Amino acid sequence: MKSDNYNFMNEEAYLDVTLIRCPNCGKLYVDASWYILDMESDIECGICGKEFNTKENIVKRLLLKITLEDEGIRLSYKDINEER
Numbered sequence: 005m006k007s008d009n010y011n012f013m014n015e016e017a018y019l020d021v022t023l024i025r026c027p028n029c030g031k032l033y034v035d036a037s038w039y040i041l042d043m044e045s046d047i048e049c050g051i052c053g054k055e056f057n058t059k060e061n062i063v064k065r066l067l068l069k070i071t072l073e074d075e076g077i078r079l080s081y082k083d084i085n086e087e088r
């Protein structure tokens with residue numbers, strides 16, 4: 005493939021993630037948003053061992069943007085409003 009045919013948009017990828025916080029000890033976690041919002045599963049905190057529901061402990065939802073550049077990988081993000 006010739007580099008002239010390379011569209012800049014092809015060098016971007018997105019990952020929709022949600023930050024959650026353990027209600028017991030305050031440890032912050034991140035997981036894929038579809039997993040948290042669609043599965044609504046409980047997880048066990050790796051720090052304090054308490055089980056909590058991911059969807060009920062959402063801090064923020066973010067769209068991570070990963071851009072491949074000549075020098076390496078650039079990460080940026082934008083806020084997404086939580087849909088509860």
Ligand SMILES: [Zn+2]
Nearest residue numbers: 026029049052
């Ligand atoms: Zn915890």
